[in-house]
Amino acid sequence: MNTTMRSRKRSTNISLDAALVDEAKMLNINLSAALNSALEDVVRAERQARWRQENKAAIDAMNKFTAEHIIPGSSAALRVFK
Template structure:
């Protein structure tokens, strides 16, 4: 996505942030919008991962159980 496309998809939002953090960020030249976007992307990714694991925990447990009781399909090719 180009910079121009990112700018076109932005939405103005009001946030309440700790005043000292905002002052420190500004003093250090940190872009507040970018920092908030980056942190929000990480939080979204972590939550999606957590939900995926929760939704698939039965299948994961079944596969782990099968793997413990059977030879892995490609086990004969392992070199470690």
């Protein structure tokens, strides 16, 4: 998700490995930015997984239809939905 769309920030308490936090600080890593970015990645992946699960029947039906109606000489690999 685009971080520029999210202007509001919320303070939160989290628990992290102390040694990892110390090393990140030593390396001048912005913890808030790094954690926000990582959380965006996890949220995006979870949304994609849920969408695929919610639409599994339709995807399977489309793949079956495509497999049954392949045009001779065409590449079947180009018509498989995932």
